[in-house]
Amino acid sequence: MAFDTSYLYFRAFFGVPSTFRAPDGRPVNAVRGTLDFIGRLIGQYRPDLIACAWDDDWRPGWRVELVPTYKAHRVVEVEGTEQESVDDDLSIQVPLIRACLSALGIPVVGVADHEADDVLASMARQHEGPGLVVTGDRDLFQLVDDDTSVVYVARGVAKHELVTPAVLAAKYRVAPERYVDFAVLRGDPSDGLPGVKGIGEKSAASLVGTYPSLESMVEAAATASSGMSPSMRSKLLADVDYLVRAREVVTCVDSLGLPPLRRTPVDDDAVSVLTSELGLGGSMTRLAQLLA
Secondary structure, eight states: OEEEHHHHHHHHHHHSOTTOBOTTSOBOHHHHHHHHHHHHHHHHHOOSOOEEEOOSOSSOHHHHHHOTTTTGGGEEEETTEEEEOOOHHHHTTHHHHHHHHHHTTOOEEOOTTOOHHHHHHHHHHHSOSOEEEEESOGGGGGGOSSSEEEEEOTTOSTTOEEEOHHHHHHHHSOOGGGHHHHHHHHOBGGGTBOOSTTOOHHHHHHHHHHOSSHHHHHHHHTOGGGSOOHHHHHHHHTTHHHHHHHHHHHSOOOOOOOOOOOOOOOOHHHHHHHHHHHTOTHHHHHHHHHHO
């Protein structure tokens, strides 16, 4: 079971009351929420191997070069450098979350110039046997296959959905291997990806079901006698360059060199210290007991 760590701690920060504070006054709602989320899912699924994927680069330059609007709405300039816009109360909790994961012996994996999505994709493709990817990011539906399912937590961990090939077919009428094409056409405003103007979810699913590739869609759009409607032809031809670039942006890199995923024993002393210093209540100790 591999966790999209940043998604979990963002969700925890905005979903867990900010009244949770350490004895010294520091906010710990994201810390407690993240630990509770991980513990709940480990308790439910009982995986034999776990890891947390980390954003070593939340907005890789090579993706921005392809689509300049990629996550641009989240950028703020701090002392002449571009950074992700993150609430200060969350920023100070991120290293605390990492310290807790380390004390629990959970591997935390990031790769330079790549996002957690790429790490998760590489974990999924390189792992032999069944795997679960925990995220609230729909783009990771591209990882779903007979061995890999997505634990989709966008509506909450307690109300999560287990996304399999059958679920994708029923919900989106799209096969996992075509999910990238579907996502490129539909777009994702939360990532600064506009999609093809005038094409929504239903139209995107219809196109993906009719044509075997983006290239074949463009070829049909360029051919008056193809049977594609003039309106659809016009929409696709207006965004041909975007389609090519966005596909590379949306496609997760699944060939990263990753370290061996070995969980180290729980450091009981560190768990005790962090629990006391941060006022984590049972969040840390419950998870430590599960892992033990």
